Amino acid sequence: MQFLADIWPYLAGTAEFAAMVGAAIHAMLTKSDVRSAAGWVGFILLVPVLGWLIYLLFGVNRIQRRARELRGVRRGRALPAPGPSQHEPLPVEPEEQRKELESFARFGQKVLPEHFEAGNDVDVLTNGDEAYPAMVAAIDRATRSVALSTYIFNNDKAGRLFLDALTRAVERGVRVRVLIDGVGSWYSRPSLIPLLRERGINYARFLHSFMPWQMPYLNMRNHQKILVVDGEHGFTGGMNISIGNLLGENPKKPILDHHFRVKGPVVGQLMRTFAHEWEFTTGEILGGPDWFPHIAHAGELVARALPAGPDLGFNPIRWTLLGALTEARQSIRIMTPYFLPDTTLATNLSLAAMHGVEVDIVLPSKNNLPFVDWAATPSLGWLIEAGCRIWKTESHFEHTKLMTVDGMWSTVGSANWDGRSLRLNFELNLDCYGRSFAHKLDRIIDGKIAGARPVTLESIAGRPFPVKLRDAAIRLASPYL
Incomplete structure (x- = not known):
């Protein structure tokens, strides 16, 4: 015993030194940003005991590792392989081709x-008011299959519209699959889940558990919005299923949003994304002509689906946004409810504006998550100084997510301009090439700007000191908001 009493300080010191060295080595090998790596190494070495312990608790990125474990090990399957990779130029009409966008298309296929x-x-x-009737009508016309994925499926008038349509489809013998996020399924009280069960609708909840240690409540949420009927009629965008989106019903908290009806072969990619998430969640493999029929051409738009999530080393949506900012020569137009771009995205927006590209960013004045708006405000001044124009809509909360570049390329979908969408959640966007569709989106953005107020450096500088302090403090947590 005396021997142990004599040597325990040396054992403790050795263990502390080993923990410090191990944590420092881990930071050097895993942190891609040199400033982050240097900061953590300095903190670990200069703060005895607490340094390496705090690093283990807060500095290790367990989200990507956990996502890869769940996606790769648990089911043993990755995203189904796409069709033969196409390395030829983007198939658009010659008069609409642009060298920069051809380069962007090749870059995009390297991203995904x-x-x-x-x-x-x-x-x-x-x-x-437009999206729900169109979606319900498509479900009512279904003869073979219905695949619905949503983050929020509320137990209200909007939710029951879909519940009744899905019930009718089941009664007709249609194969119905409904995937709801494990957190999103609890947004309404009481939940709609018991009604889905009572109606005999085949549903599943993504990463759901009543045990907190088994369910990451804030991270790795399935934020995708997909509806595919008979494998060939598609809908996607950022709209959840909630009474707030039915403005004709005068909801207490109105939500302005846009959703998109998709026709043509790219619907097959929406279906493949749903099938992947369904198999991961339930183990059931969806295949055959009921889910994957031949889809005829329906227009001239060139598009592909961009699924993304924390299980991927490089987030395809984030990298596609970066590529679009790099290729822009005339205009960049962004509309998003949550705008917390990381340093690289913000820098590229600033560089584009400084190169003479017209950059317009449309944000809501009324945000359903006020702290997100607080965190975003300090960074807006730097973008304005670089030449970006920032607008705040004055109407109800605007949940629309759009982006266009040079009136030719556009993206729509579920992803916001924040770390949660571009790093922590599973999202789906459409990557589109075509002037007609980009012009549709530009007209929407023009209409929003016409009724919006510009954000100025004076308005940002004129905030009271307590407000500035609040915003600066909340901004520190922006990667996780």
């Missing part, structure tokens, strides 16, 4: 080897 599909068309649906 999902091939581009020609022959598509996308209709814009405004608010739930």
Whole structure:
């Protein structure tokens, strides 16, 4: 015993030294940003005991590792392989081709080897008043299959519209699969889940558990919005299923949004994304002509689906946004409810504006998550100084997510301009090439800007000191908001 009493300080010191060295080595090998790596190494070495312990608790990125374990080991399957990779130029009409966009298309296939599909068309649906009836009508016409994925499926008038349509489809013998995020399924009280069960609708909840240690409540959420009927009629965008989107019902908290009806071969990619998430969640493999029929061309838009999540080393949506900012020569137009771009995205936006590209960013004045707006405000001044124009809509909360570049390339979908969408959640965007569709989106953005107020350096500088302090403090947590 005396021997142990004599040597325990040396054992403790050795263990502390080993922990410090191990944590420092881990930071050097895993942190891609040199400033982050240097900062953590300095903190570990200069703060005895607490340094390496705090690093283990807060500095190790367990989200990507956990996502890869869940996606790769648990089911043993990755995203289904796309069709043969196409390395030829983007298949658009010669008069619409641009060298920069051809380069961007090749870059895009390196980001994600999902091939581009020609022959598509996308209709814009405004608010739930247009989107929900179109989606319910498509479900009512289903003869073979219905695949629905949503983050929020509320137990309200909007939710029951879909519940009744899905019930009718089941009664007709249609194969129905409904995937709801494990957190999103609890947004309404009481939940709609018991009603889905009572109606005999085949549903599943993504990464759901009643045990907190088994369910990451804030991270790795399935934020995708997909509806595919009979494998060939598609809908996607950022709209959840909630009474707030039905402005005709005068909801207490109105939500302005746009959803998109997709026609053409790219619908098959929406279906493949749903099938992947369904198999991961339930183990059931969806295949055959009921889910994957031949889809005829329906228009001239070239498009592909961009699924993304924390299980991927490089987030395809984030890298596609970066590529678009790099290739822009005339205009960049962004509309998003949550705008917390990381340093690289913000720098590229600033560089584009400084090179003479017209950069317009449209944000809501009324945000359903005020702390996100607080965190975003300090960074807006730097973008404005670089030449970006920032607008705040004055109407109801605007949930629309759009982006266009040079009136030719555009993206729509579920992803926001924040770390949660571009690093922590599973998202789905459409990557589109075509002037007609880009012009549709530009007209929407023009209409929003016409009724918006510009954000100025004076308005940002004129905030009271307590507000500035609040915003600066909340901004520190922006990667996780």
